Amino acid sequence: MNNQMIEQLRELIEIPSPTGYDREILPYIEGKIKESGLEIWRLNKGAILAKLPGQSEEAILFSAHVDTLGAMVKEIKSNGRLKVSMLGGCPWISLDAENCLVRTAEDRRIxxxxxxxxxxVHIDGGDVSKTERTQDTTELILDEKVESKEDVEKLGxxxxxxVFVDPRFTALPNGFIKTRYLDDKASVAIxxxxxxxxxxxxxxxxxYFFISTYEEVGHGAAAGVPSQVREFIAVDMGAPGNGQNSSEFAVNICAKDSSGPYDLDIKERMVKLCKDQAIPYKVDIYTYYGSDASASLRAGHDLRTGLIGxxxxxSHGYERTHIDSMQATLDLVLAYARAGLAPESR
Known part of the structure; x- marks a missing residue:
């Protein structure tokens, strides 16, 4: 079991980085990449780009995004409770009874x-379970003595x-990992x-290694892709579930998502690499999904794209994976990087 990768993931998970808040996570990742000796840039929008030179300048780019779901304070109610606005597509029901921290402008965590x-139940009876969770039926209750809007404002x-939601990271001895934000910090660790x-x-x-910061809101890799890049491989996640072919114990290769099909040659080369090197894999289609590769294409970049994870x-709730799936994804990234661009991509 790759305990080093699990510990790397734990460190990433414990640093809050909802979309729009990257002050803590980007310096951490920069430090890790600089230790490896790669040339590295911080792009204007905050993304990290690192370069590992090869024999040819024609390049493959691997991306992962470090921004996660989260929330912002939308309204301070007259009773001292908070209404929030979601960052990304987190189901409201998954926030029920979750602990969190509100970060003030002075960097106080409340x-x-x-x-x-x-x-x-003792007050609201059956309405507790019957009430649909929405922005209007979900509140953030502060662990402070507040009874009014003014009391809350005095806290800053x-x-x-x-708002940072508690990820509740748990790594079990049998290889299962349960936590929020595996999407997409598992791929950053990989x-x-x-x-x-x-x-x-x-x-x-x-x-090139591209760590984006705005994937969850759709424009993570819309800019900043070097002109030498011929293939863009988004390392994000596979989504096991009802009616899906994906697995928590394999690398998942996306054939198609909401943006359309990914490059056929890339998909077939990945499948062949998995077969040749005995890497467990699954191929799947994701109806409600988009990636940094999709954002790059929409922005007008002329690229061949692939998506694995x-x-x-x-996904987008309290998530789970297995270290075998992360290892299989790492193995495919390494195999693909070593194989280089296909002749038809040159």
Whole structure:
């Protein structure tokens, strides 16, 4: 079992980075990549780009996104409770009874809990379970002595403050990992491992590693892709579930998502690499999904694209994967990087 990758993932998960808040996570990732000796840039929008030179300047780019779901304070109610606005597509029901921290402009972290507006069986009876969870029926209850809007404002809390939801990271001895934000910090951990494995090798093609910061809101890799890149491989997640072919114990190769089909040659080369190197894999289609590769194409980049990832169960909620799936994804990244661009891509 790759305990090093699990610990790397734990460190990433414990640093809050909802979309729009990257002050803590980006310096951490930069430090990890600099330790490997790669050339590295911070792009204007905040994304990290690192380069591993190969024999050819024509390049393959691997991306992962470090931004996660989260929330912002939308309204301070007259009773001292908070209404929030979601960052990304988190189901409201998954926030029920979750602990969180509200970050003030002075960087104070104030504890709280998400609850329904009718949270007590002894008061609200059957309405507790019957009430649909929405922005209007979900409240953030602060763990402070507050009974009014003015009380909350005295704590330094303002509309627009970020809310960090407790990820509840748990790694079990049998390889299962349960936590929020496997999407997509599992892939960031995988790419950091890949950099370590490849940094001293002589590769056919130059590699770029792109760590984006706005994927969850659709424009993560819309800019900043170097002109030498011919193939863009998004390392994100596979989504096991009802009617899906994906697995928590294999690398998942996406044939098609909401943006359309990914490049056929890339998909077929990946499948062949998995077969030749005994890497467990699944091919799947995701109806409600888009990636940084999709964003790059929509922005007008002329690229061949692929999408792979570890299997993440209950995506955008309290997620689960297995280290075998992360390892299989890492193995495919390494195999693809070493194989280089296909002749038809040159």
């Amino acid at each position: 504890s709280g809990t998400f609850q329904g507006t009718k949270p007590s 809390i303002e509309v627009g403050d970020f 790419l950091l491992e890949a950099i370590q494995a490849l940094k001293a090798e002589t590769l056919k093609n130059t590699l 570890a299997g993440v169960f209950a």
